[in-house]
Amino acid sequence: MMRPVALLAVALCATSSLAFLTPAPRPVRSRCGVRARILHMSGVERNPNFGKLMGGYLFPEIARRRSAFLEANPEAKIISLGIGDTTQPIPPHILSGLVHGASKLGTPPGYSGYGPDQGVKDLREKIASTLYGNRIDPDDVFVSDGAKCDIGRLQVMFGKNVVTAVQDPSYPVYVDTAVIMGQTGLINEQSRQFDGIVYMPCNPGNDFFPDLAALPQRPDVIYFCSPNNPTGVAATRPQLEALVAYAREQGSVIVFDAAYAPFIRDPSLPKSIFEIEGALECAIEVNSFSKYAGFTGVRLGWTVVPKQLKFRDGSSMHADFNRVMSTTFNGASNIVQDGGLAILDKEGLAEIQILISYYLANAAKLRATVEAMGYKAYGGDNGPYVYVDLGGKSSWDVFSEILEKAQIVTTPGAGFGPGGEGFLRLSAFASKENVDEACERLQKVMVKGPVPWMAERPGRASPSSRGNRVFGQSVAGPNGI
Numbered sequence: 001m002m003r004p005v006a007l008l009a010v011a012l013c014a015t016s017s018l019a020f021l022t023p024a025p026r027p028v029r030s031r032c033g034v035r036a037r038i039l040h041m042s043g044v045e046r047n048p049n050f051g052k053l054m055g056g057y058l059f060p061e062i063a064r065r066r067s068a069f070l071e072a073n074p075e076a077k078i079i080s081l082g083i084g085d086t087t088q089p090i091p092p093h094i095l096s097g098l099v100h101g102a103s104k105l106g107t108p109p110g111y112s113g114y115g116p117d118q119g120v121k122d123l124r125e126k127i128a129s130t131l132y133g134n135r136i137d138p139d140d141v142f143v144s145d146g147a148k149c150d151i152g153r154l155q156v157m158f159g160k161n162v163v164t165a166v167q168d169p170s171y172p173v174y175v176d177t178a179v180i181m182g183q184t185g186l187i188n189e190q191s192r193q194f195d196g197i198v199y200m201p202c203n204p205g206n207d208f209f210p211d212l213a214a215l216p217q218r219p220d221v222i223y224f225c226s227p228n229n230p231t232g233v234a235a236t237r238p239q240l241e242a243l244v245a246y247a248r249e250q251g252s253v254i255v256f257d258a259a260y261a262p263f264i265r266d267p268s269l270p271k272s273i274f275e276i277e278g279a280l281e282c283a284i285e286v287n288s289f290s291k292y293a294g295f296t297g298v299r300l301g302w303t304v305v306p307k308q309l310k311f312r313d314g315s316s317m318h319a320d321f322n323r324v325m326s327t328t329f330n331g332a333s334n335i336v337q338d339g340g341l342a343i344l345d346k347e348g349l350a351e352i353q354i355l356i357s358y359y360l361a362n363a364a365k366l367r368a369t370v371e372a373m374g375y376k377a378y379g380g381d382n383g384p385y386v387y388v389d390l391g392g393k394s395s396w397d398v399f400s401e402i403l404e405k406a407q408i409v410t411t412p413g414a415g416f417g418p419g420g421e422g423f424l425r426l427s428a429f430a431s432k433e434n435v436d437e438a439c440e441r442l443q444k445v446m447v448k449g450p451v452p453w454m455a456e457r458p459g460r461a462s463p464s465s466r467g468n469r470v471f472g473q474s475v476a477g478p479n480g481i
């Protein structure tokens with residue numbers, strides 16, 4: 001039987017962004033006389049959860065505003081303190097690991113093909129010994145192509161029937177993957193929160209650590225990032241002890257995102273959840289070489305799923321995650337894993353300290369600059385982000401003001417959840433020269449008090465307030481960095 005083919009006439013005056021869908025557009029005339037095209041539609045039903053992600057996309061939207069600004073001001077010299085992407089080249093010893101990994105593939109003894117799916121044994125062992133002081137079993141390490149990808153795979157393992165909790169504000173990927181999995185209802189227009197997600201407010205008022213006793217509902221899976229993106233603040237040992245105690249008491253599982261852990265300089269602050277007693281029975285840790293070895297494009301991370309972790313029915317989370325990895329992933333690139341081994345050599349570890357110091361010096365300068373201007377700022381000392389309290393101003397308004405007046409791209413806190421409204425994230429992953437220049441420019445324009453840009457042009461709607469509502473929540477999209 002022939003499958004019915006759905007046809008859609010799209011007026012040319014309507015969005016042209018769908019045009020790429022049409023294999024052979026056939027011009028027709030609509031009732032209003034406008035030429036239209038016929039699009040071929042498949043009979044496949046859309047996963048309705050994607051329709052809930054109406055929050056939009058933070059970084060593409062930032063890029064759109066940046067392009068619009070550049071179009072209007074072609075000679076503008078934009079500095080990006082927005083995206084959390086590294087800028088400094090990969091240091092020589094680590095690079096030699098990548099080169100070695102590539103060259104050996106050209107020799108019969110050095111050649112290797114698929115797998116192992118969980119990563120090469122040497123790297124798993126080196127991660128367990130060098131980064132975790134053998135607190136974890138190398139068999140519990142799953143080497144991967146990055147922390148973001150692993151967060152998605154963990155969501156596949158947990159499925160749709162779990163209640164997810166997130167820090168508010170947080171890295172938007174936790175919420176968006178929960179939505180895509182079908183764990184949530186729709187977004188609440190008032191609160192800008194998804195029904196079904198437990199939001200844990202983290203702000204200066206509670207020292208960026210949630211009041212766990214006040215959570216409205218018992219969460220199954222708690223995503224907790226330290227040092228946090230966007231606040232740049234790392235949790236203290238007593239805070240993480242409280243988190244582990246809570247998870248154990250409630251039968252919850254913590255997914256601890258330690259992507260920025262090596263930026264921690266205060267020795268009293270834990271770099272891994274497994275430094276906390278009892279975590280092996282209630283925590284998973286996702287981790288990454290992206291941010292401090294220049295591997296954002298190279299792609300290498302890992303997830304630790306201890307064998308002690310059990311689901312309610314007693315079955316093993318480790319076994320299920322292993323199943324997800326071996327079903328949907330064929331192992332991290334063998335070339336890149338050689339790069340990972342080089343990072344964990346004595347020379348590689350020294351090289352990453354230099355990179356970390358470089359970015360932290362940028363962060364210190366950014367923070368000192370905004371503080372000298374009278375703003376309260378957080379983070380930047382144990383993490384690569386500076387989180388600026390805008391004293392009640394809208395984060396998109398200030399984003400626009402800074403873009404227009406200083407030609408600097410920042411990230412509005414509202415993009416990280418409703419709890420981020422009123423704050424701005426400054427990323428330290430720029431070059432020192434750009435940070436120096438950005439600080440000079442900021443001092444000139446980021447005056448405390450009413451937004452000068454708004455005051456200067458009364459009656460003009462801020463670009464940020466136009467169509468801004470989409471940014472209330474969960475806005476990661478493909479670039480949730």
Ligand SMILES: Cc1ncc(COP(=O)(O)O)c(C=O)c1O
Binds near residue numbers: 149225
């Ligand atoms: C908190 C957090 N986790 C994970 C990632 C992604 O890491 P990866 O590059 O390993 O996918 C990011 C990237 O910005 C992040 O901010």
